[in-house]
Every structure is written in structure tokens, then in C-alpha cells.
Amino acid sequence: MIQIENLDFRYPRAGFRLSVPELRIAAGERCAVIGSSGAGKTTLLKLTAGIAIPRSGRIRVDGVQVHDLNDRERRNFRISRIGFVFQELELLDYLNVLDNIVHTYRINRVLKLNRRVWERAAELAEAAGLAGKLGRMPRELSQGERQRVAVCRALLPEPGLILADEATGNLDPANKNRILDLLFRMAERSGATLVAVTHDHELLPHFDRVIDVCTFHA
Numbered sequence: 342m343i344q345i346e347n348l349d350f351r352y353p354r355a356g357f358r359l360s361v362p363e364l365r366i367a368a369g370e371r372c373a374v375i376g377s378s379g380a381g382k383t384t385l386l387k388l389t390a391g392i393a394i395p396r397s398g399r400i401r402v403d404g405v406q407v408h409d410l411n412d413r414e415r416r417n418f419r420i421s422r423i424g425f426v427f428q429e430l431e432l433l434d435y436l437n438v439l440d441n442i443v444h445t446y447r448i449n450r451v452l453k454l455n456r457r458v459w460e461r462a463a464e465l466a467e468a469a470g471l472a473g474k475l476g477r478m479p480r481e482l483s484q485g486e487r488q489r490v491a492v493c494r495a496l497l498p499e500p501g502l503i504l505a506d507e508a509t510g511n512l513d514p515a516n517k518n519r520i521l522d523l524l525f526r527m528a529e530r531s532g533a534t535l536v537a538v539t540h541d542h543e544l545l546p547h548f549d550r551v552i553d554v555c556t557f558h559a
């Protein structure tokens with residue numbers, strides 16, 4: 342469950358302000374986030390994950406006030422509870438596909454990287470159409486393939502909250518459907534909340550709710 346109240350966020354140099362009086366997203370809800378380029382969709386996701394810090398207001402994720410945590414606690418909270426598919430993907434260049442997908446298990450001591458996890462990683466990669474590419478380096482992949490690796494990495498720990506920033510943006514129709522199906526299936530299987538930024542209005546009927554960030558401009 343995400344609860345946002347009286348949130349005020351600014352990028353002063355960009356003259357950007359996001360103001361959210363109230364936003365509640367229930368556990369298990371699947372929300373699309375829309376709005377024109379630069380309207381603040383990524384910023385809303387980063388605020389929710391504790392990556393961007395508001396001037397004032399509250400953001401609670403499963404009852405935890407993310408901004409009350411110190412840097413280290415916030416990072417731990419994020420890697421143990423949130424699967425974030427970044428718009429810039431943020432794959433590690435020096436790790437192959439499979440190692441990128443399991444990377445969260447290497448940096449989070451709570452998660453145990455055992456044989457079953459390796460198997461699930463390979464299954465996820467196959468479901469994402471990446472079978473046969475597990476040993477490749479990110480630079481040897483197409484942008485759409487890299488995007489699918491980032492989705493698998495976010496989903497592998499079965500997080501309670503999936504934040505996906507344009508996760509289907511660079512994909513052809515077949516792969517777009519494959520990734521959407523994977524996101525929804527994984528969210529349903531673990532009862533996760535899904536918040537997905539999209540510019541693709543054809544996808545909106547798949548979601549329970551649409552949040553337009555343009556309504557958050559004071």
C-alpha cells in the first residue's frame with residue numbers, strides 16, 4: 342500500500358514542482374502513470390522508492406515512512422521491498438545477462454542466492470524471450486533485450502511493489518505483450534502492487550487505475 346499526503350517536491354533549477362495533496366494505491370492494485378514528457382512520472386516513482394526526497398509531506402510504503410530512514414536503511418528498504426525497472430535500465434556492463442538478473446541477491450544479505458534462484462532466473466529470462474542470451478554482455482544486446490533483462494532483474498526477488506518506468510517503451514508488439522504479461526503475472530502471483538509509467542494509451546485498459554501526474558501541478 343502506498344500513501345502519499347501533502348507532498349511537495351521541487352527541482353528548483355528546472356523550475357519543476359510536483360504537488361500531491363493525496364494519493365493512495367492499495368496493495369495489489371495495478372496503476373498506470375501517465376502525463377506528458379517532463380510532467381513528473383519518473384519523479385513520482387523515485388519519490389515512492391526514496392530516491393528523490395520531498396521538501397515536505399509524507400510518503401508511506403507498507404506503513405514505512407521512506408524519508409524517515411537514513412541513506413543506508415532507505416537503500417536496504419528499496420532493494421528488499423521494491424522492484425524498480427529504471428528508464429535508463431542501469432544494467433551493469435561488466436556482468437552477463439544472468440548475473441545482472443540475479444544481482445539483487447548479491448547485494449542484499451537477506452536474499453539467499455541458491456540453486457532454485459538461479460533456476461527461477463533462467464525461467465524468467467526464458468519467459469522474457471531471452472533464452473540463449475544468458476551469457477551475453479549488455480553491450481551485445483539490443484535496447485529491447487536490455488530492457489527485458491532489467492524487467493527480469495526487478496521481478497526475480499518477487500517484490501511487494503513493482504515500479505516500472507516505461508518498461509515496454511522500446512519493444513515491438515510481440516515483446517511488449519510478453520513483458521506486460523510477465524509484469525502482470527508476477528504481480529498477481531506474489532500479490533504485488535504494480536505502478537507502471539507508460540506513454541502507450543493502448544495499454545491503459547489493462548490497469549485497474551490511471552494516475553495522470555499533470556493533475557499534480559500546482
Ligand SMILES: Nc1ncnc2c1ncn2[C@@H]1O[C@H](COP(=O)(O)OP(=O)(O)OP(=O)(O)O)[C@@H](O)[C@H]1O
Pocket residue numbers: 352354355357376377378379380381382383384385428
Ligand atoms: N535530477 C534532476 N535535476 C533537475 N531537474 C530534473 C532532474 N530530473 C528531472 N528533472 C526535471 O524534472 C521534470 C520532471 O522529470 P521526470 O523525469 O519526472 O519527467 P517524466 O514525466 O518522467 O518525463 P518523460 O516522459 O520524458 O520520461 C523535468 O522537467 C526534468 O527536466
